[in-house]
Amino acid sequence: MIFRKTALILFLFIVAISEAQNETINGNLTINSTADVGASQNPALVIGQRSGHHIGIDGNEIGAFYNNSFSNVYINCSLSTSNTVLNDGGGKIGMGTPYPSELLHISARNSGDGVIRLESDLDNNNEGDNIRIEMYQDGGLHGALIGFNQDWPGSQSDNIFRIVTRQNGINDYSTLTIDPFTSFVGIGTTEPDSKLTVKGKVHAQEVKLDLVGSVAPDYVFKEGYNLKSLEEVERHIKDKGHLPNIPSAREMEEEGIDMKEMNLKLLEKIEELTLYIIEQQNLIKQQKEYFSGEMKKMEYKLENLLNK
Structure with a gap:
């Protein structure tokens, strides 16, 4: 009975609209229905042909x-250039969830990946057409921008991923840079030249370096190692102004310091220094034994002289 009444009301509504296409209906129009919006349902209002594209509206569903x-549901079709506004009253929008907890809440429910795709x-x-997410607060003074922008500084800026921080209205484009062509990451620079390039201080609790082909300098202790004499080291220092096999101050200023290489070279020098100390210790021991023997001889001679 209810369905017949609803169908009759809808029929009269459609007839009225078709007969008065430009007429305005003043007042409220109520269509009662107990059906849901679904593929096999009969909602209160159908716009379009049931055998083709149509929209069903009933209660709080469309x-x-x-x-x-x-x-698919199209809002502002491809021929439209006007804006689309959803819930400008400040309410929350849910996608995949009937109970949004934030301004925009997207849920994949119990299966599937929750993916947001920007193109x-x-x-x-x-x-010049790029994708990014822009976040501002405090009237735009502070915030962060994430993504791509051809107008940002750096080579191939439109294809370089950035995290840009904003403070007091000024953007820092060097906060974080990732070059997708080389997988180089830059912090404090827009032009990373290694897997990780940092322009500035680094504070770490622990740093571990793999040798990866480098050789630990235990070869210094092996038989046959060409340990320079202290005289040779002294001449090298006088001529070059630095230790053998250690870059000069000028080289370090121009090319920087390879931490792994430098640590291994410094360890090499420590091991060489250990050998020098051992050599000096052996020499001191020999001299001590020699002078001890000489002292005994002198004491023996002195005792003989006194006994005469």
């Missing part, structure tokens, strides 16, 4: 269908 099967320049014809 659905798009094609020939009684679910279809631009699909035809690869306009390098």
